Amino acid sequence: MxxxxxxxxxxxxxxxxxxxxxxxxxxxxxxxxxxxxxxxxxxxxxxxxxxxxxxxxxxxxxxxxxxxxxxxxxxxxxxxxxxxxxxxxxxxxxxxxxxxxxxxxxxxxxxxxxxxxxxxxxxxxxxxxxxxxxxxxxxxxxxxxxxxxxxxxxxxxxxxxxxxxxxxxxxxxxxxxxxxxxxxxxxxxxxxxxxxxxxxxxxxxxxxxxxxxxxxxxxxxxxxxxxxxxxxxxxxxxxxxxxxxxxxxxxxxxxxxxxxxxxxxxxxxxxxxxxxxxxxxxxxxxxxxxxxxxxxxxxxxxxxxxxxxxxxxxxxxxxxxxxxxxxxxxxxxxxDKPAIEDAPDAQPLRVSRGEVCFDRVHFGYRPDRPILTDVSFRIPAGHTVAVVGASGAGKSTLARLLFRFFDVDAGAIRIDDQDLRSVTQDSLRAAIGVVPQDTVLFNDTLYRNLAYGRPEATEAEVHRAARLAHLEEFIHSLPEGYETRVGERGLKLSGGEKQRVAIARVILKNPPLLILDEATSSLDSLSEQAILGALGEVSRERTTLVIAHRLSTVRDANTIIVLDRGRVVESGQHHSLLARDGHYARLWHQQHRPSAVDTPDGPELSPD
Known part of the structure; x- marks a missing residue:
């Protein structure tokens, strides 16, 4: 039935x-x-x-x-x-x-x-x-x-x-x-x-x-x-x-x-x-x-x-x-009322410094399956904080909560001492730029997909954003250039090209807060270094939350938070965390050990 x-x-x-x-x-x-x-x-x-x-x-x-x-x-x-x-x-x-x-x-x-x-x-x-x-x-x-x-x-x-x-x-x-x-x-x-x-x-x-x-x-x-x-x-x-x-x-x-x-x-x-x-x-x-x-x-x-x-x-x-x-x-x-609604007395978010604070946050998508437990950390104004951990640790959930796709079950998230539940969703989301792990594009031209970050932007501003996202060379190689149609969900572009479009959109939006959710996961090594440079420039004066799987991409973050099964188990800078020889060090060594070891019988594949 x-x-x-x-x-x-x-x-x-x-x-x-x-x-x-x-x-x-x-x-x-x-x-x-x-x-x-x-x-x-x-x-x-x-x-x-x-x-x-x-x-x-x-x-x-x-x-x-x-x-x-x-x-x-x-x-x-x-x-x-x-x-x-x-x-x-x-x-x-x-x-x-x-x-x-x-x-x-x-x-x-x-x-x-x-x-x-x-x-x-x-x-x-x-x-x-x-x-x-x-x-x-x-x-x-x-x-x-x-x-x-x-x-x-x-x-x-x-x-x-x-x-x-x-x-x-x-x-x-x-x-x-x-x-x-x-x-x-x-x-x-x-x-x-x-x-x-x-x-x-x-x-x-x-x-x-x-x-x-x-x-x-x-x-x-x-x-x-x-x-x-x-x-x-x-x-x-x-x-x-x-x-x-x-x-x-x-x-x-x-x-x-x-x-x-x-x-x-x-x-x-x-x-x-x-x-x-x-x-x-x-x-x-x-x-x-x-x-x-x-x-x-x-x-x-x-x-x-x-x-x-x-x-x-x-x-x-x-x-x-x-x-x-x-x-x-x-x-x-x-x-059916939306599960996430503005409070009756909600006020527009006022971003003065751009400080973000997670205060004893508890959250689960289902009551019987908690994802985050007593998570607390602070992102000082203008700083970059990276969150790392194994798959399923709750990293992307932090980004969803900050963007208020969901409300916390307990605790609070604040921006400049303003609880997210006390401000309007529109003003909150206008202040945050997101580069998601999986970028889905509209079935329209490349130019319009780029301009979606700020539809009223001038043509020069769109071209500048594309240049900063290292897209311009690729666009000029296309017969129709900016007027190239990207297909349903952007299927005509590669994963890396779609991710660069997402980065260009955020550059164009120019928000005071950034969320980078595996922002370089679809890029090759050369492109990744170029994009990291661009993102570094973009995030230099912005409060940035980075969700990362590749630890090499966040080694220069001001603070690295290590999540394990929804709890903060370590935090600090790259070198100090390596020196502790704890969770972060184990993750780092797993990602950087050789993928194969020569043996008398031939190469032996590592568990990864």
């Missing part, structure tokens, strides 16, 4: 119809337009309801004067009125749609922007767990669902109900209550049947959506990891997994289609029986002379006119039900 994520719902879950009331803010922005659209709606329905009356008088006049003298201008005027009423009904409907178009399109724009901003405000943990393909489908279906609900709730349900009431009133006044009773019974049976069957088949709609998300997530994830698939010759394996998801989607869609056929067939049967009963009543009355042939024609026209929108009402209810499912998922996504 599929495990549902936070925003997936089991098939029996019923959506909240109160969601429709939540759409009012999107209508309130254009009250005048909505009011005008509703006025045009009423005019269109009045013209529609009046059309069969004109038809009745045409038929009656022609029938009563058959074989006698006809005054041609009377039927001509009646036909003209009939045509104008039909045209008016269409004209008012089109004008209504044109007036309301701005409301619906603006609502989609507002919701899309709101979701986009909300997703960027969500915490890192959410994005680590998300399935991008499924999330994109949820957003697309949800925004389309809002547009559908706005249009069809106002312009299908309301006018259909209005038309039923108008037709019932006319039949009650002109004829007798039997017709009204028959129509009302048919409408009630039709609506109840549509609701019950639609409720029953909603599980299949949900299942189809879930399977659609699942298959789409699989496809996107596989394509994003194209190279990994190729490395292991797993194209067939990926295709089989995708086909398995598509098979589940196919079965869910099939159930959806078959249940729709049941619904459509039942609705058609109810309409057909209602037509037979009401037309039989009208035929009997014509035979007895109780009503005229024109009356019979009018009743027939009203039935056709009434059951067409009623049939549409069944479709609309189905679609509204499905739209509610989609909108509910979107609103649930929007309803």
């Amino acid at each position: 599929r495990a549902y994520a936070d925003h997936d719902y089991p098939a029996h879950h019923k959506p909240d119809w109160k969601l429709i009331a939540g759409l009012w803010p999107y209508l309130a922005e254009y009250r005048a337009r909505v009011g005008l659209a509703l006025t045009l709606l009423v005019l269109a329905k009045l013209a529609t309801v009046a059309t069969p009356v004109a038809l009745k008088y045409i038929v009656d006049y022609l029938d009563q004067n058959r074989g006698g003298e006809l005054l041609l201008w009377i039927p001509v005027l009646l036909v003209l009125a009939y045509g104008l009423l039909r045209f008016g009904a269409t004209l008012f409907s089109e004008l209504r749609d044109a007036v309301f178009a701005r409301v619906a399109e603006r609502a989609m724009r507002r919701v899309s922007l709101r979701v986009f901003r909300h997703l960027h405000n969500r915490e890192l943990a959410f994005h680590l767990d998300r399935k991008t393909g499924g999330l994109a489908r949820d957003i697309e279906r949800g925004t389309n669902g809002i547009s559908f609900l706005l249009r069809f709730t106002l312009f299908n349900i309301v006018p259909t109900v209005l038309e039923i009431l108008l037709v019932a009133a006319i039949l009650l006044v002109v004829f007798n209550a039997g017709y009204v009773l028959a129509i009302l019974v048919a409408v009630v049976v039709y609506v109840l049947f549509s609701i019950r069957v639609t409720e029953w088949r909603t599980r299949f709609v949900r299942e189809a959506n879930a399977r659609d998300n699942q298959s789409n997530s699989r496809a996107v994830d596989s394509l994003l990891n194209y190279e990994t698939v190729k490395y292991f010759n797993n194209e067939r394996f990926e295709a089989d997994l995708y086909d398995r998801d598509l098979q589940d989607w196919e079965q869910a869609r099939l159930k959806n289609r078959l249940s729709l056929a049941v619904l459509n067939g039942g609705q058609a049967l109810i309409i057909g029986l209602a037509l037979i009963v009401i037309m039989a009543m009208a035929v009997q009355e014509v035979a007895r002379g109780s009503i005229t042939l024109g009356d019979f024609t009018m009743i027939n026209a009203y039935l056709i006119q009434l059951f067409i929108p009623l049939n549409a009402l069944g479709f609309v209810y189905r679609e509204i039900r499905q739209a509610l499912v989609n909108v509910e998922r979107l609103f649930a996504l929007l309803g």
